[in-house]
Amino acid sequence: MAKIGEPAWRGRQLAEAIYCQRLTDIAAITVLAKPLRRRLVEAGWKVGRPAIAQVFRSADGTERYLIDCQTVDAQTVETVWMPEGDGGEAGDGSEEEEEKTWDRATICVSSQVGCAVACRFCLTARLGLQRNLTTGEIAGQVVAVLDRHGVEVGRDRVNLVFMGMGEPFLNYDNFMAAVRLLVNEVGLSPRRMTVSTAGVVPGIERFAQEPAEVRPKLAISLNAPNDSIRSEVMPINRKWPIEAVVDAVRAVRLRPRERITFEYVLLGGVTDRPEHAREVARLVRRTGLPVKVNLIAWNPGPGIEYATPEADAVENFRRALAEEGIAVYLRKPRGRDIYAACGQLKRTVEG
Ligand code: SF4
Incomplete structure (x- = not known):
């Protein structure tokens, strides 16, 4: 608006119309005078x-979308809708009781096209980093999915997890600007948003300074019990070792009842032994903060050598953590029949 010679406050009116009223046509934005709309x-x-652009529906209700950014480079990203929450984000005592209806859902949001982080268990890593998503593309994915399901913000319970394609803290400014749009204009609560990082220490340090009104909850994608295994599974660990990541988390000033989440993908025979669980307990205690661990049995992906852990190994791991006094939740794998793990859809559909 400022660029076309209008007062800057018209920009606020426009943001309100696009993100709060969710209008998709300039002609419908009646808060702007007709001649201005025409102009x-x-x-x-x-x-x-x-x-x-494409919808893949799983037997468990999960919907996975290929979203067309509608920009000149014709890039697509993946966004996922998981009705009735995601198991790990609910029922952990950090939120009030909620009923199980369709309107309790989690949207998994991408922050980049592809990813530069190169986690060995991840198909998105194979794409490399194509580019950062813009602020509008990150927030726009959410609004597109809210529209598709007729979600009424304020009435329906929707959680956002920034755990799709990409590493949000390597696109920090656009990611946080999108969060501010989603909080201030769309009306979503940052307490219902969780951002997951593979362990970008400078990003965690910046994030710890964000004001509580716009700061999502933090999850660390841990996935291994010590530096030697983690550097194999997640090469980013060579740059920012596991203890540096955990120590950076200490600076986050948690809100009442908030906890730091550690995500842990169990790779059969690699990271799923009870002694690994005890190492994980030691690590997460190091934060000195309230924490929880979400365990996820690895989702098999085409061309990735890891194995799904045995059910016994998963249970033994969970028990070993619980015996160490750590809050631990087993997350249901969602949408296995539609390749609903990070990056699997784009790779499968687009080759
Ligand atoms: S798991 Fe996440 S951070 Fe790691 S390569 Fe995949 S998209 Fe990137």
Whole structure:
């Protein structure tokens, strides 16, 4: 608005119309005078959001979308809708009782096209980093999915997890600007958002300084019990070793009843032994903060050599952590029949 000679506050009106009223046509933005709307259209401006290009529906209700960013480079990203929450984000005592209806759902959001982090268990890693998503593309994925399911913000319970394609803390400014849009304009609560990082220490340090009104909850994608295994599974560990990551987390000033989440993908025969669980307990205690551990049995992906852990190994691991006094939750793998692990859809559909 400022660029076309309008007062800057018109920008706020526009943001309100796009993200709060969720209008997708300039003609419908009646808060702007008709001549101004005409001028915008004639100058080629459009409002809208990324389009859901393909939908894959799983037997368990999970929907996975390939979202077309509708930009010149024709890039697509993946966004996932998981109705009735995701098991790990619910029922852990950190949130009030909630009923199990369709409107309790989790949306998994991407922050980059591809990823530079190169985790060995991840298909997105094979794409390499194509580019960062813009602020509008990150927030737009959420709004596109809210529209598809007719979600009424304020009435329906929706959680966001920034755990899709990409490492949010390597696209920090756009990621946080999208969070501010989603909080201030769309009306979602940052207490219902969780961002997951593979362990970008400078990103964690910046994040710890964000004001509580716009700071999502933090999850660390841990996935291994010590530096030698973690450096194999997640080469980013060579740059920021496991203890440096855990120590950076200490600076986060948690809100009442908030906890730091550690995500741990159990790779059969690699990271799933009870002694690994005891190492994990030692590590997460090092934060000195309230924590919980989410265990996820690895989702098999085409061309990745890891094995799904045995059910016994998963249970023994869970028990070993619980015996150490750590809050531990087993997350149900969602959407296995539609390749609903990070990056699997884009790779499978687009080759
Ligand atoms: S798991 Fe996440 S951080 Fe690691 S390569 Fe995949 S998208 Fe990147």
